[in-house]
Amino acid sequence: MKKLLFLLIGLLAFALAACSDAKDNNKSTGDDLPKMVEVTILLPDKIDPNVETEIKAHVTQDGKNVEDANEVKFEVFKNGDKEHEMIEAKHAGDGIYSIKKTFAEAGQYVVISHVTARDMHVMPKKEFVVGNPSEESADGHGDHESGDGHESAEGHDHGHGHGSVAIDFPVTSAAAGQETLLTAAIKHDDKPLTGATVRFEVWKDGVEKHEFLSAAEMAEGTYELKHAFPSAGDWTVNVHVEKGKDLHEHQEKIVTVK
Known part of the structure; x- marks a missing residue:
């Protein structure tokens, strides 16, 4: 009986360790991101x-x-x-x-x-x-950021910060009515840009109304939010990145919703 008990305890410990390893392997790290x-x-x-x-x-x-x-x-x-x-x-x-x-x-x-x-x-x-x-x-x-920026859908100026900002937004497709994870990995001068204000501007082709959604920083330089596109078609997602007075960059991408 004791041998059976020890065997069950051993199997349980092994299962818990395997689950822990699987969780660790599923964690997103900076090494998983593509080079800028x-x-x-x-x-x-x-x-x-x-x-x-x-x-x-x-x-x-x-x-x-x-x-x-x-x-x-x-x-x-x-x-x-x-x-x-x-x-x-x-x-x-x-x-x-x-x-x-x-x-x-x-x-x-x-x-x-x-x-x-x-x-x-x-x-x-x-x-x-x-x-x-x-x-x-x-x-x-x-600095040409003051007064020489680009006009956004809300009427805000889009200045350009010093140095190089890279925005990696990999989402290209989604299912209508289902939550899609929108993720943007952002680097400034080849380092993760932390503490920025990141918003996803979303609108459908041919529709004037634009929706602005705030993303949360889930890891260093990685910002996420979940969004359900209400209908099929081509949707534009414009990732706005702001930090301080001088840095304001953006990147547009088409997401095909089926």
């Missing part, structure tokens, strides 16, 4: 007015060139200008995406590369000078 896409903006040492200039973005992931970026665009504007030109880049190989641009005036300029690759969106910014800096007043040479 990194973008380096390359500019000539000297840029003269009225001379065609090549602007490049070198796109890599885990030290390897990214040759299959979904979209690379350059947003170029002169400091103080409200009009921002958006130019689509061409793939030149070896992870390089480039545009050619002629600047009509000397002055202080800003370029932001909008890179969408491997379910991530990266938007590094770089300021540069065209011509002789002494020919232009330094007025207006500051």
